[in-house]
Amino acid sequence: VSGVLGKILRRTKSSLALIRYFLTPDRFFMVPLVVVLLLAGALFAAGTGLSHVAPFVYTLF
Amino acid sequence: LAAVLGISGLYHDAAAALVVDGRVLAAIHEERLDRVKHSSALPVRAARACLELGALDAGALDAIVFYEEPFPKFERLLSWLIKTFPRAPSYFARSIRAELARKLWLLDELAETFGVPREKVRAVEHHRSHAASAFFVSPFEEAAVLTVDGVGERTTTAIWHGQGTRLSPRFSLEFPHSLGLFYAALTAYAGFEVLEGELKLMALAAYGSPKYTSELSRVLRLGADGDFSLEPRYFDAFTDSELGFGPELVRLLGAPRAPDTPWNLAGNPDDRRYADVARSAQLLTEEALLALARRAKREVGGDALCLAGGVALNAAANARLAAESGFSRIFVQPAAGDAGGALGAALLGALELGDPRPPALVSPALGQPLDAGRGADLAARCGFAASQQARPYERAAEILARGGLVALASGRGEWGPRALGHRSLLAPAHDARLRDALNRRVKNREIFRPFAPSALHQNSDRLFDHVGADMTPFMTTVCRARDAALPELSGVVHVDGTSRLHSVTPERAPALAQILAEYERRTGYRALLNTSLNGAREPIAGSETDAIAFFASHRAVDALLLDDVLVERRPS
Numbered sequence: 332v333s334g335v336l337g338k339i340l341r342r343t344k345s346s347l348a349l350i351r352y353f354l355t356p357d358r359f360f361m362v363p364l365v366v367v368l369l370l371a372g373a374l375f376a377a378g379t380g381l382s383h384v385a386p387f388v389y390t391l392f
Numbered sequence: 393l394a395a396v397l398g399i400s401g402l403y404h405d406a407a408a409a410l411v412v413d414g415r416v417l418a419a420i421h422e423e424r425l426d427r428v429k430h431s432s433a434l435p436v437r438a439a440r441a442c443l444e445l446g447a448l449d450a451g452a453l454d455a456i457v458f459y460e461e462p463f464p465k466f467e468r469l470l471s472w473l474i475k476t477f478p479r480a481p482s483y484f485a486r487s488i489r490a491e492l493a494r495k496l497w498l499l500d501e502l503a504e505t506f507g508v509p510r511e512k513v514r515a516v517e518h519h520r521s522h523a524a525s526a527f528f529v530s531p532f533e534e535a536a537v538l539t540v541d542g543v544g545e546r547t548t549t550a551i552w553h554g555q556g557t558r559l560s561p562r563f564s565l566e567f568p569h570s571l572g573l574f575y576a577a578l579t580a581y582a583g584f585e586v587l588e589g590e591l592k593l594m595a596l597a598a599y600g601s602p603k604y605t606s607e608l609s610r611v612l613r614l615g616a617d618g619d620f621s622l623e624p625r626y627f628d629a630f631t632d633s634e635l636g637f638g639p640e641l642v643r644l645l646g647a648p649r650a651p652d653t654p655w656n657l658a659g660n661p662d663d664r665r666y667a668d669v670a671r672s673a674q675l676l677t678e679e680a681l682l683a684l685a686r687r688a689k690r691e692v693g694g695d696a697l698c699l700a701g702g703v704a705l706n707a708a709a710n711a712r713l714a715a716e717s718g719f720s721r722i723f724v725q726p727a728a729g730d731a732g733g734a735l736g737a738a739l740l741g742a743l744e745l746g747d748p749r750p751p752a753l754v755s756p757a758l759g760q761p762l763d764a765g766r767g768a769d770l771a772a773r774c775g776f777a778a779s780q781q782a783r784p785y786e787r788a789a790e791i792l793a794r795g796g797l798v799a800l801a802s803g804r805g806e807w808g809p810r811a812l813g814h815r816s817l818l819a820p821a822h823d824a825r826l827r828d829a830l831n832r833r834v835k836n837r838e839i840f841r842p843f844a845p846s847a848l849h850q851n852s853d854r855l856f857d858h859v860g861a862d863m864t865p866f867m868t869t870v871c872r873a874r875d876a877a878l879p880e881l882s883g884v885v886h887v888d889g890t891s892r893l894h895s896v897t898p899e900r901a902p903a904l905a906q907i908l909a910e911y912e913r914r915t916g917y918r919a920l921l922n923t924s925l926n927g928a929r930e931p932i933a934g935s936e937t938d939a940i941a942f943f944a945s946h947r948a949v950d951a952l953l954l955d956d957v958l959v960e961r962r963p964s
Contacts, residue, residue: 345499353467358467361470
C-alpha cells in the first residue's frame with residue numbers, strides 16, 4: 332500500500348509542479364486546459380487501474 | 393566525484409550512458425538488448441547493463457538525468473494543438489494520451505524503477521544534451537557547437553559556444569522550422585521509413601540531379617545568416633501525423649513512392665524522379681547547414697566545430713561543412729542522434745556535480761561485452777566448429793583473402809549506429825561482384841546503397857582525399873577516393889566517387905586493425921568492406937548469442953570471429 336500511496340503522492344506533486352509551470356503570464360491561458368486534461372487523466376487512470384470504479388467513470392461520460 | 397546515469401528514450405533510439413568520476417564508463421543502445429531496431433522503450437535494460445559494467449548499484453548513483461524536459465515539451469504540444477485545432481484530431485488524441493499516461497510522469501517513473509530518491513532525478517534540455525554529447529567528449533577545449541534535429545522541447549536548431557565545462561547558447565530556431573522534419577518528410581515521400589530511411593535518401597541523392605531545388609525552396613525557405621523556415625502547409629506532420637508530408641507536397645512534386653517496392657534507377661523514370669527529389673532535398677539541407685555553420689563561425693569564432701542531433705548523421709553534408717564552412721576541424725561523436733542525448737545528459741549531470749570533463753572520446757567501444765567462451769559452447773551446441781585460435785586475425789585474413797565473408801564480434805559493442813570494428817561483417821573491398829553477392833545473400837539493402845570501407849589510419853590518406861582525423865574514426869563523414877586507389881576500392885565507392893571511410897587505429901578497434909594489417913600482408917589490398925553485423929531490419933548484434941544467431945541464419949558468411957574463438961561451418 333505504501334508503494335501505491337507513494338506513487339500517488341509523487342504524481343500529485345508532479346501535477347502541482349506542472350500547474351505551477353503553466354502559472355506564468357505567457358502560459359496562463361493554457362491552465363484550464365491543463366487542469367481538465369489532468370482530471371481526465373486521473374479518471375482514466377482510476378478507471379484503468381481499479382476495474383470496480385469503471386462503471387462510475389462510464390456514467391460520468 | 394559522482395556517478396551519473398543519463399537516459400534517452402520513449403521516442404526513438406533509446407539509450408543509457410554512465411559517467412563515473414568524470415569518465416564515460418558505458419553507453420548502450422536499448423535496441424542492442426531488446427532487439428527492436430530504433431527501440432522507443434524506456435531503456436531500463438541498457439541502464440542496468442551500464443550499471444553492471446560500472447559495478448554499481450542504482451542506489452550508489454548521485455543523479456539520473458533524462459535528456460529532455462517533459463513540461464516544456466507538453467507545452468509545445470498543447471500550444472501547437474490549439475493553433476491547429478480542429479485539424480489534428482488523431483494527433484491530438486495520440487500525443488495527449490502518451491503524455492498523460494506516461495511522459496509527464498517520467499521522472500517519477502525513473503525514480504521508482506531504479507529505487508532512487510526523486511530528488512536525484514532531473515531533466516535537461518534536449519538540445520543542450522545534444523550539444524554536451526558532442527562538445528564534452530570532443531578533443532577541443534573551445535569550439536562552436538551546432539545542434540540540428542527534428543525537434544526537442546521546442547528548439548529544432550541551436551548554436552552554442554563551448555568553453556571548458558560550459559555551454560552558452562548563441563542562437564536557436566524553434567518548431568516547426570526544422571531541417572530534421574524537412575528531411576523526414578522527404579524520406580517518407582521517397583517511400584522510406586522515417587527515422588530509419590534518412591540515410592537511404594542521402595545515398596539515393598547521389599544518383600539524382602537537383603531538378604526540384606526550385607520547388608523545394610518553397611517548402612524550405614533559406615533566409616539570411618543561417619535562418620530558415622518551413623512552410624507548414626506541405627507537412628502532414630503538423631496536423632494529423634507525427635512525421636510526414638501532406639497533399640500539398642504531392643501537388644508540388646507528384647505522386648509519392650510506394651514503400652517496399654523494388655528500385656529500378658536505370659529503367660524507371662519515376663525512380664529517377666525520386667532520386668532527383670532526393671538530390672534536391674540533400675542540396676538544400678547542405679546549404680542550410682553551411683549557412684548555420686558560417687553563422688556559428690561568426691558568432692563563436694575559432695577553428696573547431698562540433699555537430700550533434702540526428703541531422704549530424706548526414707555524412708555527405710558533414711563533408712561539405714568540412715570543406716566549405718571555414719572550420720578546419722569538425723567533430724561528430726558516433727551516436728549523434730537521440731541516443732547520444734543519454735551521454736550528453738549524463739555529462740551535464742556530472743559536470744553540475746563538480747566532476748571534471750572526460751577525456752576526448754577515443755574508442756566507440758562503450759557497449760556490452762562479449763563472453764567468447766559462452767559463445768564457443770553455444771556455437772558447438774548449434775553444430776558449428778568453434779575453436780580458440782592462437783592467431784585469430786591471421787585465420788580471419790586468410791578467409792577474406794580467398795574472397796570469403798567474416799563476421800567479427802570483438803570486445804565491447806559500438807556506441808552509435810555504425811559498425812566500427814566491434815560488431816562488423818567484413819568482406820574484400822576490391823570486388824564489386826562480392827559486394828553485390830553480400831547484399832543479395834545477407835543484407836538485402838536497396839541496390840543503390842553503398843557499403844563502407846575500413847582502412848588502417850596510416851593507409852587512409854593514400855586511398856582517400858581529405859581524410860582528417862576527427863570524423864573518419866567514427867564514420868561520420870565521406871571522403872573522395874583517389875583515382876589511383878579505385879581498383880582496390882571497387883566494392884566500396886559510391887556512384888559519386890565518395891566513401892564513408894572508417895579509419896582504423898589499434899586503440900580504437902584492435903581486432904580490425906590486426907585483420908587489416910594481415911590482409912594487406914597477404915593480398916596487398918589496404919581496405920576491407922565493413923558493414924554492420926545484422927540482417928535486414930535487425931539491430932546490430934549485441935551479445936555473443938546475437939552474433940551466433942546472425943551466423944546461423946546467413947549461410948553466405950564463412951566464419952565468425954568471437955574475440956579469439958573462430959566459429960566455422962562443418963563440411964557437409
